[in-house]
Amino acid sequence: MTEIAPPATTTPPQGRPVRPPMQRWPLSVLEVFELTPRMRRAVFTGETLDGFQHKPAQDVVLLLDPPGGGDPLRRHYTVRSFEPAAKRLTIDFVLHGHDSPAEAWVKAARPGDRIEVGGPRGRTVFNPAADWHLFTGDETCVPGVLAMLEQLPRGARAFAFLEVEDEDEFQIARSEADLALEWIYRHGPAAPSSPALIQRFKDFVFPEGRGQAYVIGETSTVRAQRHTLLARGLGKDQIVAEGYWRPGRQGGHDHIWDEAEGPPGPR
Numbered sequence: 001m002t003e004i005a006p007p008a009t010t011t012p013p014q015g016r017p018v019r020p021p022m023q024r025w026p027l028s029v030l031e032v033f034e035l036t037p038r039m040r041r042a043v044f045t046g047e048t049l050d051g052f053q054h055k056p057a058q059d060v061v062l063l064l065d066p067p068g069g070g071d072p073l074r075r076h077y078t079v080r081s082f083e084p085a086a087k088r089l090t091i092d093f094v095l096h097g098h099d100s101p102a103e104a105w106v107k108a109a110r111p112g113d114r115i116e117v118g119g120p121r122g123r124t125v126f127n128p129a130a131d132w133h134l135f136t137g138d139e140t141c142v143p144g145v146l147a148m149l150e151q152l153p154r155g156a157r158a159f160a161f162l163e164v165e166d167e168d169e170f171q172i173a174r175s176e177a178d179l180a181l182e183w184i185y186r187h188g189p190a191a192p193s194s195p196a197l198i199q200r201f202k203d204f205v206f207p208e209g210r211g212q213a214y215v216i217g218e219t220s221t222v223r224a225q226r227h228t229l230l231a232r233g234l235g236k237d238q239i240v241a242e243g244y245w246r247p248g249r250q251g252g253h254d255h256i257w258d259e260a261e262g263p264p265g266p267r
């Protein structure tokens with residue numbers, strides 16, 4: 001394991017905490033297979049993975065070689081599962097249909113291929129203090145939401161809305177929680193400002209007690225869902241919101257926050 005410096009500025013703006021250096025893990029591919037027609041699973045192993053520790057739904061940053069050489073391209077992917085004893089780390093890749101670096105990489109990946117990842121990182125993690133939990137996202141969030149649902153203790157109250165292209169993308173969710181999971185089938189490609197996901201949040205009846213919402217996915221959808229929750233009385237501290245992709249953006253992620261509250265700290 002080595003460390004790489006964060007790519008962003010080294011001077012933190014106005015007292016924001018500095019992002020800690022990211023640990024780097026050399027991995028090799030054990031197997032790659034089709035999980036659903038539009039989701040490809042890659043299982044990795046690595047000599048140093050016995051030192052890897054993460055919270056469910058945290059991500060790693062894939063460091064991909066650019067075609068012409070130069071600095072690696074960075075792409076965020078959720079750790080779908082990690083088995084420490086076997087040193088097996090699993091990532092599920094959405095095939096979103098662009099001729100893009102991460103998608104091309106997983107389509108071509110074969111056992112024995114090598115890649116480095118950095119991390120883990122990410123603040124979209126389970127809050128055990130909440131009385132109920134509300135998860136939502138599109139296909140890029142299915143790995144993270146399913147990982148969090150698997151972690152929920154027996155008796156926890158959870159609601160999840162997952163939007164995917166069609167019924168072929170359905171996956172079995174394993175959870176001990178008292179779970180109401182709704183799959184929303186779009187019958188078309190992923191698009192910004194998903195009407196179905198936004199409406200589902202408007203209709204959602206808040207249960208008794210203090211809730212925690214985990215709102216991830218396409219940036220404009222996430223922003224609209226967050227505003228809906230705030231308008232309906234949920235506090236900012238009860239909502240974790242992050243844009244996992246948006247049209248035209250290459251890699252990276254979008255923090256969703258109000259101008260008034262300022263940017264959040266490092267993730």
Ligand SMILES: Cc1cc2nc3c(=O)[nH]c(=O)nc-3n(C[C@H](O)[C@H](O)[C@H](O)COP(=O)(O)OP(=O)(O)OC[C@H]3O[C@@H](n4cnc5c(N)ncnc54)[C@H](O)[C@@H]3O)c2cc1C
Binds near residue numbers: 139
């Ligand atoms: C914290 C975090 C965790 C994530 N976890 C996962 C995960 O577990 N599995 C997963 O598949 N993705 C995940 N994503 C999303 C993934 O990082 C992006 O989809 C990424 O852009 C894919 O890289 P790429 O090289 O294929 O495409 P890029 O080069 O980044 O983008 C090329 C083009 O494709 C478009 N595009 C990218 N993603 C999508 C999409 N999902 N649907 C439609 N168009 C798209 C872009 O807007 C751009 O126009 C995660 C993102 C974050 C921030």
